[in-house]
Amino acid sequence: MGDAFLLLAVFGCACIGLAWLALSQNRHWRAIRGGSHDRAPVKRLRVGGALWLVLSLVGALLRDGAHFGVPLWVMALITSGVAVALTLAWSPRCIEVVAVLPLPGTGFHRSGQ
Numbered sequence: 001m002g003d004a005f006l007l008l009a010v011f012g013c014a015c016i017g018l019a020w021l022a023l024s025q026n027r028h029w030r031a032i033r034g035g036s037h038d039r040a041p042v043k044r045l046r047v048g049g050a051l052w053l054v055l056s057l058v059g060a061l062l063r064d065g066a067h068f069g070v071p072l073w074v075m076a077l078i079t080s081g082v083a084v085a086l087t088l089a090w091s092p093r094c095i096e097v098v099a100v101l102p103l104p105g106t107g108f109h110r111s112g113q
Contacts, residue, residue: 003063010059010072014080017052019098020045022084031092053077 022028024045029037060073
């Protein structure tokens with residue numbers, strides 16, 4: 001059970017990291033929030049996205065060690081990248097689910113709160 005949870009965490013962290021990196025681009029930000037964002041949220045989104053990707057790598061290494069952990073992480077990046085790209089192309093507002101994760105100063109807040 002622990003291996004399955006760790007595998008889900010690897011793919012989940014990779015997906016969140018790539019989604020945050022996509023949201024750091026002005027085009028994707030406008031598709032979800034409208035308007036452009038300042039430089040500070042861009043840096044926070046990029047650093048946060050990179051940290052999520054590192055967390056994904058750590059999970060893969062903990063699960064399978066260096067011999068299979070690195071290829072697992074690469075497969076997670078590829079799969080998550082395709083998932084994020086298809087989501088942004090098909091329904092960009094669905095990425096907002098990832099965007100509500102706490103990241104101070106990015107302007108992500110649910111309406112009514």
